Amino acid sequence: MNSIAKINTETRPKPSSSAPSRSNDAGFSHPPALPIRLQNKLAILADAAKYDASCSSSGSEHRNSLNKAGIGSSGGAGICHSYAPDGRCISLLKILLTNFCTFDCLYCVNRVSSNVPRARFSIDEVIKLTLSFYKRNYIEGLFLSSGIIQSPDYTMEQVVEVARRLRQQHHFRGYIHLKTIPEASDDLLTEAGRYADRLSINIELANRKSLQQLAPQKDAPSIRKSMAAIRVKLDESRDKSHSGAAPASFARGGQSTQMIVGADESDDGELLACSESLYGSYRLKRVFYSAFSPIPDSSQQLPLTPANLNREHRLYQADWLMRFYDFSVPEIVAGGEQGMLEPDIDPKLAWALKHREWFPVDVNRADKHQLLRVPGLGIKGVFRILNARRVSPVRLADLKKMSRSVSRMLPFVVTADWYPKTSPDSDLLKQQLLLPSAQLDLFS
Amino acid sequence: MQQIQLAHPADFDGWRNKARALLHDGTPPEDVVWLAGLESGDLFGDISSDTPYKKEIPTQSSNVSRATFSVPHDFIRLSQYVVCHNEPTRFALLYRILWRMTHGEPDLLKNPCDDDVHRAHNLRRSVSRDRHKMTAFVRFRKLENQAQVDGYERTSTEEPEQYIAWFEPDHHILRLTSDFFMKRFTNMNWSIYTPEDSAHWNGERIVFGAGGAKDTLPDAEGMENLWCSYFANTFNPARLRIDAMQSEMPVKYWKNLPEAPLIAELIHNSHVRTQSMLNREGTSAPKFAEKAVDRSKSRAPLTEKSQATSLIQLAKQVSACELCEHASKATQSVFGQFQTVRMNTPSSRVINDEIGTIGRENQQNVVMIVGEQPGDTEDLSGLPFQGPAGTLLRHVLQETAIEGWTLYFTNAVKHFKYSVKGKRRLHARPTESSINNCRPWLIDEIRLIQPQRIVALGRSAAKSLQGYDVSINGKRGTWERGPFDVPVFITNHPSAILRTKDQDVRKLARRTFEQDLQTAFVGRPEHKVSD
Structure with a gap:
C-alpha cells in the first residue's frame, strides 16, 4: 500500500483517504517502508516550520568540496530544488527541532495553548536527514528553528549543536540558516554565527503594542537588541583593518527577519516604515512578509481570516522599490490611499499615475534615477538602455529587445520613434492599463 | 565553402580552435558550415577521453595558429553557454559575432540591440536557465545494495557511496553543469545519465559517456x-x-x-x-499549557511608575519609556555609565570602562558629562559616547587633569532618533518635546548620583539641564546653576568640532574644547549660588 503517511496536523484526524498518496503512473516502483516514527516526526516538524517564509540560500561565501573531506558547496545565487503548490520555493530542509513551546503567541500554530501533535527531533536525526537529503540533491541545506523549551539558552544550545556537528564532524559545506532566540546569551549568538550562513530573528509584528497583545512573552526591545548584536558582529567580522588578519567568519549570508501581515490592524505604511528602520539599523539582507494564514488550531482570541496573498505581494514590490529603486516609504505609501498600497496595481505604477508630471520620460536622455521610476522598467532594463543609447538612439523595436514589459511602459516613455498619446486622466489610464490585452492598440 | 566538424554538440574548445584558424585564414562567416557531433551522426567520438578535473581549462593546442587578435572575456563566457544550446545555427552565430568584432566592430557586445548580440544573449539565457534547473532538479538515488534497511547512510567512509541520477535537459548542458556536481558531491561516486550522454565521477576524475534511458536508474529508495x-x-x-x-x-x-x-x-x-481550518472554532488550551507558561514566566512586569530608588530601577523605567514616537524605532534606550580614571604611567591616564552602572550610586567626586542623544554606535551597543564624537571626547579627557574624579557619561535624550538614507541611519536632532520627555530621567539620574559638577555638552544638554533654551555661543565656558543646585559647566558638543570642515578652525575649536574641559574639572565653579 502507499507508504507516504501524511500526518494530519489538523486537530481531528481524518480518514486516510485525504492523505496524499504516491501513484504508480510516474514510473516509480513502491519504495521500501521506513521507520514510521521518523516520518511522523518529519511530518509534524515540517508542518510546524512552514509559516516561516524565508527559504533563501543565496548570498553566502563561495565554498566547495574539491580536495577536501566532507560534502557540499555554496555561493552565489541560491537554488530552489522544488516548489510546493503554494508557489513557495523549497531550497532548504526547513524544520523545527521541536514544536513544543512555552510561549503563547496567538498567531502561531505552535503556541503552548495549541492542540497540535507535538514532536521533537534528536540532534542526530536532524543531521542524518540533512545529509541524506543533501546527498540526493533535494536541498541546499538546513533551516533550523525551534519552539522555546526549558530556557532560551537551552533551546539555542540545541540548535547551535546541530550546526556545529554538521560543520565540524561532517564537514558539511551546504547552507545553514539558524533562527536565533532573542533572549539567548551573546556567546551562543557568536557560536551560531560561526557555523551558520544566515541568522534570523522574527520581528513578527511591526507594531509594539500588537506584539504585546498577541505575543505577551515576546519582548520587542530584546528582538531589536539581538538584531543589533548580530549587526555589530557582522561589522566586526568584515573589518580587516584592525590587525590585517581576517577576523573569524560570522554569518556570511547576513541576517533577515519576518513580519506577519494582517494579524493586527497595522497598515502598509507602518509595516514599510518598520522595514525601512530595520534595513537601515541592522543591515538586514531581507525582510520577509508573511500573510497571516489559517492554521490548523486557532486561538479563540484571534479569529482566522483567509491569507491576503495580494497584500503580501504588494508589500514585496514596495520593499523592492525601497531597496533598489530609490523610493522613499512616504512616496510609496502616497501611491495608495490611507496608508494602504493600491491592491489592483503595483506600487510603482500607482506612484506614476499620481505623478503624471514626471512623464513621459525620454529613454534617450533621462538619467538612471528617472529611468528607474518608469513602470515596467526594471534595473537590468535600465542598464541595458544606458548601454544601448551610447551606440545609437533607442527606438521602440530596440526597447522590445531590452525589456519584456514594453507595453506597460508605453504611456510613460518617449523613444526616437514613439511619443505616447495618452489621456491626461489618470483614472482612465489606470482602467486601460488594467485591461490585460490589446494594450499596444490602446496607446498607438 | 568550408565544412567544419566538431567533436560533440557542445564542443566549445573545438569551436574555438577552428574559429581561430578560420579567422587567421580570413574565411568570412558566410563561407563556413558548422557541424557538431549530433548533426554528423558520429555522436561520441570522444567516449574514451577522460579528463582529470584538474585540467578543466584546456591548454591551447599546438596546431592552432598564433593569430594576433583578442576578444573580450565576456565573449568567451557568452560562447561557453551559447555552444550548449540546441539551436543548429549557434556555432555560425558565434563565428559571425567573432568576425564582426575583429573586423571593425570591437565594441559589438556592448550593444544589446544588435540582432546577433540580442540573439546570442537569448540563447545564453535559455542555456543558463536550463543549467540552473538541472542543478535544482537532478535527483540522485543511492544504489540499492548500499542503502541500509533503516534508510540512513552509514557515517563511516570505508567505500564511497554510489549515486545515480537521470535527467532530461533541453540543451547540451551536461558538461557545462557537471562541474557543479563535482564540486558539491566530491566525495561521492555519482553518475548522471541524460538521453544524449552521461557523466561519471569517481572522486578523482570525470568521464563522459553514452546516453542512457530512464531505466538506468536503480529502484526508488x-x-x-x-x-x-x-x-x-x-x-x-x-x-x-x-x-x-x-x-x-x-x-x-x-x-x-x-x-x-x-x-x-x-x-x-x-x-x-483551508475551509475546515477557517470554519473550526478556536480551541481552548490543553492541560499542560498553563503549567508550561507558569514555568516560563520569569520576566518581571515592566513599568513601575513610582520614583526610582536605585539606578538599576531607573534604567529599567527608562528602557520601558515610549513617550517619544522615535523610541520604538530605536534598538534600546542608552542609559548613563560610570567610568573611573586611573594613571597608567605618571603621564598617561586610562579611562576604565569596567565599572558599569549597577549599584554605583555612592560614588564620590562624580563629574557628570551630559551629551545630546545616542548615535548609531551607541544605539547598537547600548553604551553612551561610543561613536566618533565619544572617541574624540575620551581623547581630550585623557589629556585633561581628571584624576581624582569619577566620570558619569549620559545623554539628555535616551533613545536614538534618526532618518534612513539608503542603508545608513542619519542622526536627527532631538525635538523640544523629546528633550522634555526625557528631562525627568536626567533629573532622576542627578538626584540618585549627586554629582559634584556637571558638564553640559552642546545645546540640547544645556537646555535639558537648565530647563530653557540656551545659546551655546553666549554661555560657552560659563558655570550655571543646575538641578539641585549642582554647578553646570557649558561647552560645545565634540561633534561640533568633527563637523568643522576648515582645518585651522577645527584645530582652534579643539583647543578651546580642551581648555573648557580643563576649566570644568580643575576650575572652581563660579555660579550664582551662595557657597
Missing part, C-alpha cells in the same frame, strides 16, 4: 518517502498559488521528480483543508 513527506507537509494549503509553482518548476520536469506525483492531490485537497 526509502529516503524518497521521507522527502515526499517533507514536501507534502511544508506545503501550506491556505495559500495555493499553482501559477507561481509552475512558472518556476515547469511541468516538463515533473516526470523525473519523486515529489511531483503528490502535487495533484495536494491541490485537490487544499480548498477543503
